[in-house]
Amino acid sequence: SQLAEENSWALSVHEGESVTVNCSYKTSITALQWYRQKSGKGPAQLILIRSNEREKRNGRLRATLDTSSQSSSLSITATRCEDTAVYFCATPDDTNAYKVIFGKGTHLHVLP
């Protein structure tokens, strides 16, 4: 069952601009993760935000979690060309705590 989905397939911004990737999920969750996958690499976690947190930061990254609307966002400020990547949200499977369900990803292109 697909629990988490990003809301955009692709986004383009110019270097220096800010961008937000959104994610919606379908059931109550205990935590939500954001991952980034650069071309030719495996995904790498950016932020893990738990259900009792509303916001979490990691450098230029800021994740929010709204449990009432079952949505999350990942904002990147002062984007750089090296932020070009696919961004995934991921949640624990609601029927199996050992599993993580990944969204299909948002392709972000940061243009010079």
Place this chain on the structure above:
Amino acid sequence: EAAVTQSPRNKVTVTGGNVTLSCRQTNSHNYMYWYRQDTGHGLRLIHYSYGAGNLQIGDVPDGYKATRTTQEDFFLLLELASPSQTSLYFCASSDAGGEEEQYFGPGTRLTVL
């Protein structure tokens, strides 16, 4: 030091061929996972394990076997490869299952002709 390694990085085989993908983690994690990644589908779980000798079926297991020989080593076996198994395969490890970070390997690109 890379904590999750995969081999080979690229593999080409023919239909009906026998392929083994290897994964090793040095994170001392109990949980290990095999995913395939295809355009339009994202990451899909094939098999996973929560310890040596343990194997659990994932969401797309058909045509795949897996074996966890030690805490560090997890193998994915395709005994009769088909073109539909052409994909990018990732191994991952995790300390505590679905609520914690998964550490991914660099991936293996498999082509079945």
